[in-house]
Amino acid sequence: MPALKWxxxxxxxxxxxxxxxxxxxxxxxxxxxxxxxxxxxxxxRDPKEFMKFVNQxxxxxxxxxxxxxxxxxSAIDQKADHPGxxxxxxxxxxxxxxxxxxxxxxxxxxxxxxx
Numbered sequence: 001m002p003a004l005k006w007x008x009x010x011x012x013x014x015x016x017x018x019x020x021x022x023x024x025x026x027x028x029x030x031x032x033x034x035x036x037x038x039x040x041x042x043x044x045r046d047p048k049e050f051m052k053f054v055n056q057x058x059x060x061x062x063x064x065x066x067x068x069x070x071x072x073x074s075a076i077d078q079k080a081d082h083p084g085x086x087x088x089x090x091x092x093x094x095x096x097x098x099x100x101x102x103x104x105x106x107x108x109x110x111x112x113x114x115x
Contacts, residue, residue: 009057012036012084017059019091024061029091031059040085040101044070047099054089054097065095072101 004021006014012035019029035043043050051067054060084104091097 006034009033013039015057015059019060027091027093029060031089031091033059033087033089034104035085035087037084040087043087044101050099051097059089060091060097062091062095064091064097067097067099070099070101 004016004018006016009015014034016032018031019026043053047067047070051064054067055063086102086104088100088102089097090100
């Protein structure tokens with residue numbers, strides 16, 4: 001089984017091609033993107049441009065021809081300054097893609113040390 005590794009696409013953006021575990025002919029295919037808050041805001045405003053980005057970076061073995069819907073938790077303030085977002089991309093046999101978005105967890109917790 002191949003080892004999965006995060007691939008840096010550009011500053012503030014990393015890709016994990018989970019679909020590579022089963023190969024290019026198994027569906028649905030899943031990829032995970034870690035993106036900055038600025039990139040998420042840009043992509044969510046223009047899903048067609050995001051679809052072009054996905055195809056340009058060959059995130060899936062076949063080009064995406066239909067993108068949507070985008071899903072996020074309704075309780076999340078999408079305009080808040082999150083440290084970044086995790087985008088889960090689901091690619092189907094008919095080259096459609098669904099995107100789910102979750103804010104990254106804050107890692108700056110100061111837990112009391114146990115003695």
